[in-house]
Amino acid sequence: GAVVSQHPSRVICKSGTSVKIECRSLDFQATTMFWYRQFPKQSLMLMATSNEGSKATYEQGVEKDKFLINHASLTLSTLTVTSAHPEDSSFYICSANSGGRLEETQYFGPGTRLLVL
């Protein structure tokens, strides 16, 4: 089956620093990648939709200047949390869509736990 990886799996950083999270589709080309955020005991909240070669589409309430998304190739999307603060601590999950109907072809990465001190 399709595999999506995320790196790092866990990161701890100081307040004010920037953190980059990578999402890779290992055995397929992902035309679209999605970035989600999940706070403890809450559901997945879509942050943005990333299309290869174009600007990401951000959901309402998500600051595009704070959460920079780059989808430079069909197998890699990156999310950079700029000037991270403790309230950005969360579980970040990416998913990749290999084309076709989204529900049938969306594959989740294992997630990245971010802790900002």
Added chain:
Amino acid sequence: EDKVVQSPLSLVVHEGDTVTLNCSYEVTNFRSLLWYKQEKKAPTFLFMLTSSGIEKKSGRLSSILDKKELFSILNITATQTGDSAVYLCAVGGGATNKLIFGTGTLLAVQP
């Protein structure tokens, strides 16, 4: 506004019990409804439902969709401690090509 609501928010049962999790939705251009199980990592896929009244079954888990009443249920029979997880319902549809996730149900199965 598109929305997906799950109930209950949390549930504690004992091993061997049967549980029913609910998911109701109001989503334009509905395409399908999906159930996921999430432990400490990313969600793992359980079922995808597109047609009303057709039960999907996998071992002790089963699910069915009612497109008239706009809801789905996920049943787990003879629960085990390994069933403890957050169960997420998501709907494909809406104005844009994305999944709309529900609030999730936290299930705890006690020995």
